[in-house]
Amino acid sequence: MATPGAAGAPDETWTIAQIADEFGVTHRAVRHYEDLGLISPRREGTRRIYRRRDRTRLALILRGRRLGFPLEEIRTIIDLYDLPRGKRSQLEYVLTQIDERRADLEQRRADLEAAIAELEAWEVSCRRDLEALG
Amino acid sequence: MATPGAAGAPDETWTIAQIADEFGVTHRAVRHYEDLGLISPRREGTRRIYRRRDRTRLALILRGRRLGFPLEEIRTIIDLYDLPRGKRSQLEYVLTQIDERRADLEQRRADLEAAIAELEAWEVSCRRDLEALG
DNA sequence: AGTCTGCTTTACGTTAACGTAAACGTCAAG
């Protein structure tokens, strides 16, 4: 679509404007993520070339951001994905990291559920008051 | 406990150090929330006096913060709690606000579930690799 | 009286996550 070759080819590439547009962020933001080492697109001369792997990472970054994680923390998380997991010690390290992350996420989930439940109870009470008014 | 009167009395009060300590934040943070209008403790002379209502608000603030909401947004939310909900128009306004908030929270929940599911799948794959190593 | 502890205001400093110009390269179209 963006480059020659069959649609959906595994070596499809995009420019910075294309992915920024597609993900709804600015080029500045994308370059910022690169400065912090969250993505590292290839270069064609001086131009940045984004591939599927970069898109995947960007999606992870944005989700992490929506969840309120600081970019530095997001970096350590997605870096874990690329860690060589051949040796036992590395696997065990990844597992402990996963546990930490999950504990964090579970805490967030608890907060979320509480907030949602509160909102719903509130809504019910509002609707009841409304009906009482005719 | 902190002031004369029976424990659990509805007019119990606390100093800034006490609530800051109890909620695990700094006095500076608490005063910052006040600067932004998120809490407004009574004064005894020049000293701030915190009551149950302030504690409730602080709890809401901190949960909002854990959820990654900006303080300004948190302010508009908890201000809604104190809105007079006598008239129909006010009730309807609150209901629309509740809907907006809930849509936001549902989005976050989706992100959260996705992240957790991903982590779990990853963990399974790691454990499988570990077993393969003996 | 002196000193400590706890609280106060005022105000500048800091970090994160970009925004926003400035100044320049480059390739295809007019």
Added chain:
DNA sequence: CTTGACGTTTACGTTAACGTAAAGCAGACT
């Protein structure tokens, strides 16, 4: 060949959410 459209680096600006002095009051202890 000049004009755009798009890309690049460098660097200062901005907002949020506090941190961190600095300097002073007020009641309790010694």
